[in-house]
Amino acid sequence: MKAKTLWQIIVGVFVAVVLPAGAHHSFAIYDMSQNLEFEGVVETVKMRNPHMTLTLVAAQADGSKRTINFVEGAPANMIVRMGLNPADIAPGKTIKAIGAPRRDDPNAFFLKAIILPDGKRYSVIN
Amino acid sequence: MTTRSLVARATFVAAGCALCLKVWPAAAQPADFSGLYFPYRGRTVAPQPPEYTPAAKQAFEEYQAAFGIDDDPGRYCIWPGIPRAIWGASFAIEIQQRAQDVTIYWEGYGMYRKIYMADHDAPQPILPSAMGHSVAHWEGSTLVIETTHLRPYPYMTRMATSSDAHVVERMRVEEREVEGQKGKFIVNEVVVSDPKVYTTPIKITATLQERRDAQLLEYTCSDTLWDEYLSERGLVLPDLDALPEPQG
Numbered sequence: 001m002k003a004k005t006l007w008q009i010i011v012g013v014f015v016a017v018v019l020p021a022g023a024h025h026s027f028a029i030y031d032m033s034q035n036l037e038f039e040g041v042v043e044t045v046k047m048r049n050p051h052m053t054l055t056l057v058a059a060q061a062d063g064s065k066r067t068i069n070f071v072e073g074a075p076a077n078m079i080v081r082m083g084l085n086p087a088d089i090a091p092g093k094t095i096k097a098i099g100a101p102r103r104d105d106p107n108a109f110f111l112k113a114i115i116l117p118d119g120k121r122y123s124v125i126n
Numbered sequence: 127m128t129t130r131s132l133v134a135r136a137t138f139v140a141a142g143c144a145l146c147l148k149v150w151p152a153a154a155q156p157a158d159f160s161g162l163y164f165p166y167r168g169r170t171v172a173p174q175p176p177e178y179t180p181a182a183k184q185a186f187e188e189y190q191a192a193f194g195i196d197d198d199p200g201r202y203c204i205w206p207g208i209p210r211a212i213w214g215a216s217f218a219i220e221i222q223q224r225a226q227d228v229t230i231y232w233e234g235y236g237m238y239r240k241i242y243m244a245d246h247d248a249p250q251p252i253l254p255s256a257m258g259h260s261v262a263h264w265e266g267s268t269l270v271i272e273t274t275h276l277r278p279y280p281y282m283t284r285m286a287t288s289s290d291a292h293v294v295e296r297m298r299v300e301e302r303e304v305e306g307q308k309g310k311f312i313v314n315e316v317v318v319s320d321p322k323v324y325t326t327p328i329k330i331t332a333t334l335q336e337r338r339d340a341q342l343l344e345y346t347c348s349d350t351l352w353d354e355y356l357s358e359r360g361l362v363l364p365d366l367d368a369l370p371e372p373q374g
Contacts, residue, residue, distance in 0.1 A: 029195050049345045050200060077217060077233060077343045 030100040030110040032125065038068045039096045047076040047086050054089065054111055056097055070099055073111030074124040084122045089114060100125075154266035157299040159312060160223045162342070163334035166311060169213040172329045176285065182323040189282035199281050203347035205235050207256030208273050209293045209318050210285055213332040218340045221312075228262065228269070236345050241271055251275040254289060271295040285328070291320040310336035 040058030051072040057065050073079070080086065089095055095116060099109030113123040178186055200206070206214065217233035226246035230239045241260040242248035251259035251274070258276040262269050273293040280286055296315045301308055312334040319327040356363065 046349070048349050049347055050203075051350075053350075075217075075345075077345060080343075 027100075027110065029102055029104070031103055032100045032110070032112075034100050035112065036099050036101065036109070037096060038099065040065075040068065040094070042089055042091050042093050042095060043067060044091060045086075045089050047080070049075045049077055052076045052079060052111070054097065056095070068097070068099065069108050070097060070111035071102070071108045079114075079122055079124070082122050083120075084114065088116055098123075156264045157267045157269065157297075158223060159221045159228060159269070159297065159299065161221060161310065161336045162338065162340040163219045163221065163312060164337050164340060165214060165216055165219075166333040166335035169330050169332040173326065176328050177325040179321070179323060179325055182282075182286075185280075186282040186286075189280075193283075199284075202351065203235065205237050205256040206284070207237075207279055208239070208258050208260075208276060209287070209291075209316055209330070210279070211237055211239070211257070212295070212314055212316055213330060217345065218337070218342045219334060220342045231342060233342050233345050235347055241269075258291075258293070265296075267298060269295075269297045271297065285318070286323060287318065287320050288322045290322050291318060293318050304335075312336075 038056055038058045040056040043055040043057050044053075045055075046053045052074060054070040054073065056068040056070070058068050060066050095114055097111060097115070098113040100112055102108040102110075112125045113121055115121045205211070211232055211234075214232060214234050219233065220231040222229045222231075226243050228241040228243075230241070232238070237257065239257040239260065241262050244261050244263045248261045254275045254277045256277055256279075258273040260271050260273040262271040264270070271294070273295070274291075276287060276289065276291045276293070278286075278288050294317045298313055300311045300313050302311050303309075314332045314334070316330040316332065317327050318324070318330070
């Protein structure tokens with residue numbers, strides 16, 4: 001499934017009067033206008049439903065390291081249907097990830113997209 | 127009766143039958159819903175938004191005031207149930223059809239549903255449930271399903287329903303052309319009646335598109351909740367994958 005199609009589905013879900021099965025809550029807790037890009041090494045990943053989670057250890061400009069906590073992403077089933085191989089984001093792999101911070105916790109992010117070293121991009125939200 | 131009159135009568139009957147066949151098309155056969163599907167382009171809802179009864183409107187306002195975005199039944203793996211499952215999110219759906227029943231598996235939340243055929247000794251309902259008790263009959267090639275014995279679903283922003291909810295579905299197969307290719311679709315016209323909650327029945331049309339390349343993936347929803355419990359208890363599970371390989 002193309003990312004755009006998935007996003008259209010998710011938007012459709014949340015502007016509707018009622019929410020359907022599977023899409024279980026609003027994204028309003030996140031500032032979805034932001035697209036913060038991080039590059040780092042995957043520390044943990046949980047390919048789960050209703051949401052995958054991932055932590056990334058990213059190098060800071062001053063040389064220090066910061067753990068980026070993506071507390072929610074797409075359902076695991078949806079992102080593998082986009083073509084993502086879980087082995088490509090296993091702990092130890094270097095990837096880029098795009099996040100939107102929680103409004104009440106700037107250290108917790110929604111995982112909007114994963115970008116592999118070969119440039120392949122798996123977007124939940126464009 | 128003479129031979130001539132017999133021939134005349136036979137000719138008349140044959141002509142009449144030929145006319146019958148021309149005027150009356152063959153009775154529509156029951157549709158075959160079996161297959162793998164994905165929801166197709168959302169659904170339509172009328173009226174939109176639903177019109178609450180005064181008491182339900184008050185319940186809705188109290189719910190909105192008390193429940194936040196994170197106070198969500200889906201986060202805790204509560205099945206959306208019927209009717210909400212019918213227009214579910216983009217996960218695979220598998221339908222298996224037999225003469226006596228239709229079984230629907232939803233990948234999302236791992237839901238499943240039995241629809242019993244009324245003319246095959248349908249069982250009596252036992253307990254109210256998220257998917258309710260569904261009994262169906264054919265009207266031509268359309269499957270008409272009536273569902274009752276639903277457990278209350280009091281989540282007011284998600285098409286809440288009470289125990290009195292009564293859902294009627296009219297499900298049919300359509301062949302449609304999409305992007306130059308013909309495909310099989312299931313169109314389900316749903317009417318949700320729940321006089322305690324809604325002043326008028328809600329009509330929803332949901333469509334599924336057959337996807338022969340699809341497969342139903344496992345959807346275990348409660349892993350995160352279990353992890354949170356273990357964390358609160360300070361328990362750590364053994365990492366069996368980290369055990370050493372056997373020697374020799």
